[in-house]
Amino acid sequence: MSDTVLSVRDLRVVFETRRGTLTAIDGVSFDIARGEILGVVGESGAGKSVTGSAVIGLIDPPGRIAGGEIRLRGERIDNLTPEKMRRVRGRRIGMIFQDPLTSLDPLYRVGEQIVETIRTHTDLSAKAARARAIDLLTEVGIPAPERRIDGYPHEFSGGMRQRVVIALALAAEPELIIADEPTTALDVSVQAQVITLLKRLCRERGTAVMLVTHDMGVIAEAADRVAVMYSGRVAEIGPVESVVRAPHHPYARGLMGAIPTLSDTAERLTQIPGAMPRLTAIPPGCAFNPRCPNVFGRCRAERPEPLPVDRTRVACHLYDERGEAA
């Protein structure tokens, strides 16, 4: 319990639109422990990025957190002022996005950006901060870091640039890193290297990681636990061995039908017939019911809440002993 870094409880995120209030995240709960990587998977639009944005306090209007709690080391962070949240983001939560240029300013040398982050969060001198930045660049596998530290982002390849972003994310020694599709834009050949690196560095430092990805190969390689999201809810969450190798939820079973390895990432999720409902047309009961091979009456009427099943939690009436009757 004391090892819990991030705790999300009953999170609800809505978007106010002309067509009314759309609920994008509806009752999502999960924890991430120190040094643990939680993989978050699910089809496009399932709510993976919105959940990550809620944690880092970057949901833009017309979106807002409409319910639930987000705690970092026990302390509420979902209700902080923008100024306080900015500080939490810089110091305690690091971010890695699909496009490295979201994190890197093209107008500044990479070293300046890392040094600035280090100096904002520590009392190191300029010289010591530069030495620390070179150490970080060495750690993330940038060749000739004493020279490359003075390069601009565009002078790095995509894979090297994402390594710089990892160095930047780690520079403030955050407790938590939110990584949203960190390798999707990279060549397949370097994806595995970048994931392996992220995993090793976070293990060593005890950093908790929320790793959002479409790539089951990345999940199988890097995640300790996995959350499968569907239509703004967690369908199943548990240890990677259980959720990937022996999933319970019919949606998770469909997703895990064909697990590509890291060297074969061309194959993506989405082998399940049909499509996830739009936010304007989420069916009553279980949102997966129109596509579910195991659907029965109760699924069309009553929304399943996550229940413990083996080592996982599953939101599916199939696993509720009360079955059809309830």
Ligand SMILES: Nc1ncnc2c1ncn2[C@@H]1O[C@H](COP(=O)(O)OP(=O)(O)OP(=O)(O)O)[C@@H](O)[C@H]1O
């Ligand atoms: N600014 C916005 N206004 C209205 N709806 C939004 C907005 N941003 C996201 N949404 C909706 O919230 C839902 C969840 O989106 P989200 O980006 O979290 O999906 P995702 O799981 O990250 O998908 P992908 O795999 O494509 O990145 C989607 O239905 C999306 O259309």
Ligand SMILES: [Mg+2]
């Ligand atoms: Mg996304």
